[in-house]
Amino acid sequence: MTPVASSCCGRFAPSPTGDLHFGSLLAALASCLAARAQGGRWLVRMEDADAPRNAPGAEARILACLEAHGFHWDGEVLRQSQRLEAYQAALARLRDERRVYPCACSRKEIAAAATERAIDGAWRYSGRCRRGLPTGRGARVWRLCAEDVDIAFNDRIQGQIRQNLARDVGDFVLRRADGRFAYQLMVVVDDAFQGVTQVVRGADLMNSTPRQIYLQRLLDLPTPEYAHIPIAANAAGEKLSKQTRAPPLRARRAAANLVAALAFLNQQPPSELAEASVEEIWRWASDLGRRWMEKLAPAPASPASGRRESASCGRAAPGCADHPLSSVI
Numbered sequence: 001m002t003p004v005a006s007s008c009c010g011r012f013a014p015s016p017t018g019d020l021h022f023g024s025l026l027a028a029l030a031s032c033l034a035a036r037a038q039g040g041r042w043l044v045r046m047e048d049a050d051a052p053r054n055a056p057g058a059e060a061r062i063l064a065c066l067e068a069h070g071f072h073w074d075g076e077v078l079r080q081s082q083r084l085e086a087y088q089a090a091l092a093r094l095r096d097e098r099r100v101y102p103c104a105c106s107r108k109e110i111a112a113a114a115t116e117r118a119i120d121g122a123w124r125y126s127g128r129c130r131r132g133l134p135t136g137r138g139a140r141v142w143r144l145c146a147e148d149v150d151i152a153f154n155d156r157i158q159g160q161i162r163q164n165l166a167r168d169v170g171d172f173v174l175r176r177a178d179g180r181f182a183y184q185l186m187v188v189v190d191d192a193f194q195g196v197t198q199v200v201r202g203a204d205l206m207n208s209t210p211r212q213i214y215l216q217r218l219l220d221l222p223t224p225e226y227a228h229i230p231i232a233a234n235a236a237g238e239k240l241s242k243q244t245r246a247p248p249l250r251a252r253r254a255a256a257n258l259v260a261a262l263a264f265l266n267q268q269p270p271s272e273l274a275e276a277s278v279e280e281i282w283r284w285a286s287d288l289g290r291r292w293m294e295k296l297a298p299a300p301a302s303p304a305s306g307r308r309e310s311a312s313c314g315r316a317a318p319g320c321a322d323h324p325l326s327s328v329i
């Protein structure tokens with residue numbers, strides 16, 4: 001059945017700091033399946049604002065790799081590097097409304113003054129500069145005041161997630177010491193600009209979501225629906241990423257990669273699909289329709305509320321136990 005066109009819009013937002021790996025494929029595939037299952041659009045956005053981290057040629061290789069794996073995105077690719085004015089405008093608004101303040105503290109000073117850890121394990125900022133910069137000191141970063149409010153959302157896969165920003169995060173940075181905008185601000189501004197209604201991404205970003213929802217509220221932007229998929233880990237239990245040297249996806253193994261990704265996402269692809277073409281695999285995956293996400297949902301016995309840790313959402317990538325990961329990817 002052809003899905004009826006809808007206003008649903010998903011996206012995949014890689015950073016061109018290196019090649020796509022199996023973890024990236026999971027996010028691309030899950031976000032695309034979720035949007036297409038509802039007859040929605042699916043966009044690609046390059047999170048390339050951190051220029052020194054961008055790898056030469058990575059953007060072109062990422063797009064070619066997506067095409068080789070049978071992905072078709074709607075419209076032009078949006079690049080963060082072209083959106084700096086929009087981020088500046090959002091920050092200026094928050095400054096005018098006295099939601100952000102300059103902070104002079106170095107990492108060392110923050111660690112020395114901190115008494116508690118934030119949810120991501122870093123020291124929670126003490127709020128020292130909230131009432132003004134110390135005498136003789138200049139602004140190093142701009143921070144958003146994190147109010148003592150609970151932010152809750154119903155994740156399509158992980159269930160009810162709740163976070164208190166003041167307790168779990170603390171005042172967080174929107175403009176960094178190098179003058180660049182923080183991920184949290186850019187992603188919120190861009191999701192709204194592109195009309196994204198559904199964010200499907202790795203569970204390692206789940207702890208960021210309440211910060212993004214808080215920013216959406218302050219900037220009068222709509223809040224998309226969120227679904228955080230399990231993250232793939234290597235044999236050492238580390239999240240697959242460029243930092244953990246996840247091997248790049250190889251285009252000539254596109255069909256096998258897609259089947260492995262569908263298996264990881266608990267879609268139980270039939271064994272004969274391993275011999276199929278990329279197009280046939282996409283046809284099979286498209287027939288999953290909206291059922292695919294239900295197969296990913298945590299078992300009812302798992303905690304459905306409260307402060308959830310992203311570490312509990314990790315899962316070994318297929319083949320980790322028996323084979324080197326490179327044999328799968």
Ligand SMILES: [Zn+2]
Nearest residue numbers: 103104105129
């Ligand atoms: Zn400070």
